[in-house]
Amino acid sequence: QSVLTQPPSASGTPGQRVTISCSGSRTNIGGNYVYWYQQLPGTAPKLLIQRNNQRPSGVPDRFSGSKSGTSASLAISGLRSEDEADYFCAAWDDSLSVSFGGGTKLTVL
Amino acid sequence: EVQLLESGGGLVKPGDSLRLSCAGSGFNFNVYAMSWVRQAPGRGLEWVSAISGSGERTYYGDSVKGRFTIYRDNSKNTLFLQMNSLRVADTALYYCTKDDDGYYSDIWGQGTPVTVSS
Numbered sequence: 587q588s589v590l591t592q593p594p595s596a597s598g599t600p601g602q603r604v605t606i607s608c609s610g611s612r613t614n615i616g617g618n619y620v621y622w623y624q625q626l627p628g629t630a631p632k633l634l635i636q637r638n639n640q641r642p643s644g645v646p647d648r649f650s651g652s653k654s655g656t657s658a659s660l661a662i663s664g665l666r667s668e669d670e671a672d673y674f675c676a677a678w679d680d681s682l683s684v685s686f687g688g689g690t691k692l693t694v695l
Numbered sequence: 696e697v698q699l700l701e702s703g704g705g706l707v708k709p710g711d712s713l714r715l716s717c718a719g720s721g722f723n724f725n726v727y728a729m730s731w732v733r734q735a736p737g738r739g740l741e742w743v744s745a746i747s748g749s750g751e752r753t754y755y756g757d758s759v760k761g762r763f764t765i766y767r768d769n770s771k772n773t774l775f776l777q778m779n780s781l782r783v784a785d786t787a788l789y790y791c792t793k794d795d796d797g798y799y800s801d802i803w804g805q806g807t808p809v810t811v812s813s
Contacts, residue, residue, distance in 0.1 A: 588739060621799045623740075630790060630803040631732075631740065637796065674740050676799065682754050684730070684742035684798055 589614060589685035590675055597693040603663040606690045608675030610656050614685050618678040620658040622651055625672040625689075634673070635660060662692075670694045697721040697802045701791045704807030711781050715807055717774040717791030725749070725769035728794035731776050733787035734806075743789070744776065745798040754798065758784070781811045 591609040598604040608620065622635035633642050635651035638658065650661045658677075662669055675687040703715040717729070730745040744765040745754045753765050764777040774791055788808050792800035 619796060619799065623800075630805050631800075632803070633801045636799065636801065642801070672739075676740075676742075678797055678799065683756055684732075684745065684800075686732075686740045686742060689739040 588688040589679065590677060590687035592673075592675060592687035592690045594688065595691050595693065597695055598662075598665045599695045600665055600667065602665045603661060604665060604692065605662075606660045606673050606675075606692070608658045608660070608687050610658075610677055610685065612656060613680040614656075614677040615653065615658055616656040617680060620651065620653050621676045622649075622658075622660045623674045623676065625674065627671070631674065665694055667694045697793060699791045699793060699802060699804030701789065701804045701807035704789060704809045706810045706812065707781055708813055709782055709811055711811070712777070712779045713781060713809060715776040715778065715789055715791075715809070717776075717804060719772045719774065719791075719793065722793065724772040728798050729767060729774045730792045730794055730798055730800055731765065731774075732790045732792055732800060732803075733785075733809075734790070735784075735787040738787075741787070745794065746774070778809070781809075783811050783813075785809060786811050 623631040624634045625631040638653040639651040698720045700718045731743040746765045762780045767774045788806040790806045791804040793802040795801040
């Protein structure tokens with residue numbers, strides 16, 4: 587069971603906006619950055635959002651991140667078929683470890 | 696271009712040992728912390744271990760503490776994970792990552808598979 591809680595699945599149609607939540611606690615999300623990763627089928631994870639809401643170079647601005655208290659969210663606007671992937675959140679925990687969410691499988695209908 | 700190339704995975708029996716390696720290139724290796732993250736078949740990501748740039752500080756997940764050892768050779772730009780007393784539950788694809796902002800993974804290798812089976 588993962589320390590950070592994500593919904594196991596999400597879906598949307600092309601062009602829609604979808605959000606994926608990530609819930610933690612005071613010791614992880616509450617006091618540390620949240621990172622988001624995208625894992626396309628059969629590939630290694632790729633950094634999508636760093637420091638709660640910053641996009642690394644090359645990540646489209648359709649992807650955005652936010653954090654409030656002990657929860658964080660990833661939003662994808664203008665959904666495309668190529669966004670179909672697994673999405674994971676992660677946060678440093680004050681117990682000196684990194685916690686990952688269980689992952690959310692996004693389906694583009 | 697930053698590249699991470701893992702090696703050393705394979706098929707072993709429960710109780711065996713294995714050492715994974717990760718060769719880094721395209722960045723100042725000794726400046727950055729590095730981590731190992733694993734993914735069991737069909738499952739999510741599990742953080743395994745991390746090490747500071749100098750190698751002085753190391754951290755481990757509860758499931759591997761006391762069995763795995765992370766270390767690095769900065770003269771060879773290489774990260775290692777020594778895995779002892781392997782269990783069936785350690786079966787996974789092991790990713791090497793370059794870290795940012797402490798121990799957050801920003802660049803990932805392609806992974807090396809480890810299968811523990813009798």
